[in-house]
Amino acid sequence: MTDRAVSPIAEIYPLMGQAELAELADSIHRNGLREPIVTRQDGTVLDGRNRLRACEIARVTPRFVEFAGTDREALEFVVDTNSHRRHLSESARALVAARLATFTHGGRRDGNAAALLTQRDAAERLGISERSVRDGKVVIDHAPEELVDDVQRGLIAVRAAAELIRAAGKDKVLVAEYHRLRRASGSTEWYTPPHVLNLVTELFGEIDLDPASNEGEPWVMARAHFTRADDGLSRGWNGRVFLNPPWDSQGSPGQWVAKLVDEYTAGRVTEAICLLPARVNTAWMDRLAPYARCFVRGRLRFGDATGDAPFPVVLVYLGARIQEFVDVFGGLGSCYRQILPSPATV
């Protein structure tokens, strides 16, 4: 990747976060690179920056194919392939559309020259309103990087961010105030909300182990805790486990899920509940397929945040008392269990 230049067209879509990238690398390691990296005639990467980074991590030699079309065709190709592949919020799509509508001949971005695609074209291609594209442009042109990032991640709507920038005008005080509030309300640890922990205790009686525990006074009442300093992943797990693994900025929950399933299958963990972001298309969610789960209705407010989480949450149950799990957690959301293949056969 380091010696491959990237086409500016590829940059209209954001790079994956660390957790997603780790999953992609894991998948490429197991299954090989399914889609080759697409380059332009000048050798720059048009599509596949993430796959290329993931190949490096997985130590897999990448394959390349060349895209021979015009600049406009290259733009359309990138939007078409990514719209199938990436599930972006409307606000994140507004940022993509705003970047798309600034490309001129030569595949460069230039706010002053005639664009290859108008804001209306970009709005249509991304399935959003022209107003959202205009909001996206305000954010891209004037917002500090952190605010662009928050819109990208769905923490603030593109309209709200654009209004903030417009209201702030040249005075950056409002934007600074936003960052102060954001830091105060955002969560870095995602502590399990107390009402969820109460239900876990109701089902288990007592939690034997929290293998991913915070430093200092433990947030979860359990008989034993492993913190980062203990490295919960390298320890033996036993009994009734409640797991809310580190993820997001701290990486993928994949290895925590794998460890939980291994310890449960080996019989050392007798029962477990695992709280996870509800990302159903991931390899780690696949490993949990045989186990019952409750998709939490609405958005959870985590223990260290003053705002609702910007992602949905699922609680997965590993154990034999499925009806009791449903009775206790059914009030939180909808409970599901796999029908095929039958859990007994996997």
Ligand SMILES: C[S@@+](CC[C@H](N)C(=O)[O-])C[C@H]1O[C@@H](n2cnc3c(N)ncnc32)[C@H](O)[C@@H]1O
């Ligand atoms: C999502 S928080 C959950 C905290 C708490 N167990 C709860 O349920 O609210 C994940 C925690 O795992 C801790 N952590 C990170 N790496 C760890 C490791 N290798 N072993 C144990 N804990 C770790 C983090 O410091 C963080 O406090």
